[in-house]
Amino acid sequence: MTALLSLPGPEQPTLRARRLLLHTQHQPVVVMRTDCHVCRAEGLSARAQVLVTNGKGQVQATLFQVDGDAFLGHDEVGLSETAWSLLGVAEGDAIRVTHPPALDSLASVRRRIYGHRLDAHAFSAIVGDVVAGRYTDVHLAAFLTASAALPLDEDETADLTGAMIAVGDRMEWDASVVVDKHCVGGLPGNRTTPIVVAIVAANGLVMPKTSSRAITSPAGTADTMETLAPVDLDLAALKRVVEAEGGCIAWGGAVHLSPADDIFVRVERELDVDTEGQLIASVLSKKISAGSTHVVIDIPVGPTAKVRGEDAATYLAARMSAVASRFGLSATCVQTDGSQPVGRGIGPALEAFDVLAVLQNAPDAPDDLRRRAAMLAGAALEIGGKAGKGDGPALALSTLADGRAWRKFEAICAAQGGLRTPPSASHVHPLVASRAGRVVHVNNRKLARLAKLAGAPDAKAAGIHMEVRLGDEIDRGQPLLHIHAETPGELAYALDYAAQAGDMIEVEP
Amino acid sequence: MTALLSLPGPEQPTLRARRLLLHTQHQPVVVMRTDCHVCRAEGLSARAQVLVTNGKGQVQATLFQVDGDAFLGHDEVGLSETAWSLLGVAEGDAIRVTHPPALDSLASVRRRIYGHRLDAHAFSAIVGDVVAGRYTDVHLAAFLTASAALPLDEDETADLTGAMIAVGDRMEWDASVVVDKHCVGGLPGNRTTPIVVAIVAANGLVMPKTSSRAITSPAGTADTMETLAPVDLDLAALKRVVEAEGGCIAWGGAVHLSPADDIFVRVERELDVDTEGQLIASVLSKKISAGSTHVVIDIPVGPTAKVRGEDAATYLAARMSAVASRFGLSATCVQTDGSQPVGRGIGPALEAFDVLAVLQNAPDAPDDLRRRAAMLAGAALEIGGKAGKGDGPALALSTLADGRAWRKFEAICAAQGGLRTPPSASHVHPLVASRAGRVVHVNNRKLARLAKLAGAPDAKAAGIHMEVRLGDEIDRGQPLLHIHAETPGELAYALDYAAQAGDMIEVEP
Incomplete structure (x- = not known):
């Protein structure tokens, strides 16, 4: 079957770019007049996905339409800040708006929904389209839900990991051992990373740590660290910090180590769903892209942690190690106590105060956080050959006690752009x-x-300060915790929830 | 655990409503200044979901933020057309914007993702939140994907159906038999409904037919019918038409018979996924809400139809009948030939021309469409006691041949607002x-x-006009079909696809 004639491509007139100063978060938005000639020629309707191009690049955006002259001239297209910066456009630039190309990888998403497993090629096409911004929220949620309803198997997890690595930057280091650590999450306040990096780097190992922002938790390491120093380091800045100090604590998203993950994480947060396969691909794609050779993985286990039992933890550890080994990465998984929050703070700034207390050997520093960080840092020191088997934790504790960890942390923060005081x-x-x-x-x-x-x-200063721990004997009327909020509205929401949620902290007479 | 003090609710200052004339399709959008006091007091950030209230009602909307004075004053909130009309607001009205309430039903969606079945209470809560506009695209896609990856069982399908009925309007009729028909779709051009309604109503039965717009197809009955007469009848108008003429062919969405379905359908269309459970709940919720006692269901079967084999059709028919009977509805399922499109047109207007040709007994009217419509109308006439067993199709054909069906169709169109000529x-x-x-x-x-x-x-006039059918002997260079488009851009997209899609119509020497 052939077309009788080859038509010339549809004529594509341009519009002039107009910056709207409109904030739409990650979603690129363009606004066009309902009666503009491009909308009419292309048959574009409101909330259509459109391909927006200028001389330099292209971006897929959501189209909204506006009537009348109030906001836009006849030959103008309004761009949201995200669209504006992704395109790198200047006021008045010529912009073309057309239908986007067909999204062939969606056929794989549909196959996955209907229970078929996907191969490396399919994951590669999906992740490529995701990173190019071609997936709407509906498409992203369908892919992630399908991968949760029928969990990714080991091959799929490895293929997804490989696809996520392929679309990001990769770092290389002049060291034979590059260590990393990661916590699978689910335990509020478990903010060991800044302490571990300081201890490990103070002992001469290379630890280029990139961390995520919170997925479903009140704070990720990047959220907490941002209250202490800048974390949005680009690749060059990150390398400079690590070459100078041996370690860094940076936000992974700013270095594009796994740009697909940042997109998946946003949707997982909206669903409050974080599945094993995505978790492994998320963690490993970033570790492998960061050039790590060894990674220590903290798996907190407890009845209300993300991993609820020892069997599940063992299974996760095995899957994680197996997928890591396919990429030449050695993963050491450590099961830790997940029965209650770590330290006292829950929330970015409140956790940062705990971290500072441990590093500065403050008399009231939370001991559980100190011991936990020393155990994980100890494992890294043993892996990296800086301590004999079983001697790592003691070396870590002495590195804290003699102030070397705090001095290293100060130096890392200075190199990242300056130590700062978290907000209250x-x-x-x-x-x-x-x-x-x-x-x-x-x-x-x-x-x-x-x-x-x-x-x-x-809200960086928001969260909880815990006043009691398991086993404490308490009086009636004694504070169990303090809620911290930046606005009265948010304090009221939290109190409403506290009033109706039932016991968060159970007290037995 | 109790709060020490009961705080007064946060103070909620108002903003003045400003109509932006912004078209965002179904998605209510509000635009606020980044520096406005409400955003600061409530801690609202761009793309947050917000609850927007005035004296009369409330709507959940997506918040975008804008910098500077160009579009909004300090005390103004801009509303998209959808938000404006849902709230029923007037320029300058006082508007409150707050965080939306917690979305408890999402816990059920998460449970469903992880493989747990849901009960009637859970479906009721989900559907209630969906209809109230509290689900984002991410939430909707997750619910629908989870219900496709682990297909809804019979109890779940019935519970979802019941929940969808409960949130919509219901119609009642003064007739002991109220007939309806439905095609499960998947066969382009299968536009029997207007013909069936005309035949059945001409024979004195009551057939208040509401139809959907296309889900994943190039046209739904409502899309096609809209090129012939107004279809967005409200409940009162629909009743008036049916009381006068015995039948109507209206768009289901305008009468809110199953408002949840209209929302699900939009997301299913974006995913190009249409699952059995959703299909049954969608069809039956509308039939039951419409007050039908008997329904004839057309299940086209063919290798590239929605239902691909006889076994699948038998299974779908059994499930459909079983769920229908729980609500006192008698469903008669008819398997039909799904090996090729019906009639010649594919697309709203092109299918309408086929319908007119059959009703007007035009010499070139597509015979397959005529016979198919007569078979389905015949089944309805038999169910309704207007023809003996096996005599229905002959009565239907004679109702077409003697012009009674066409006169009834003209009368129905007139009652709906006037017969019109489809666009070319x-x-x-x-x-x-x-x-x-x-x-x-x-x-x-x-x-x-x-x-x-x-x-x-x-684009109502767009689509395909088929020039050949299975078994036809054809020459090289003979047209197989004509593509119809309203814009050169869309014609080019279609031709691009035709050039790379491989044989749509296979010809064997």
């Missing part, structure tokens, strides 16, 4: 015990939700 | 046979995609 919340409110007794159970999930309702992680 | 496309282009031979296979899916790329169903 203007609205602080206690939740008190309704009876006397012993603390017998702490619900991590409810505490995390409470901290998020108080504004974490977007 | 300005760009028509043939695809010709690359060799001589016999037509041995027709790919419905590729033809549907071609018609959609040409602009159908949004």
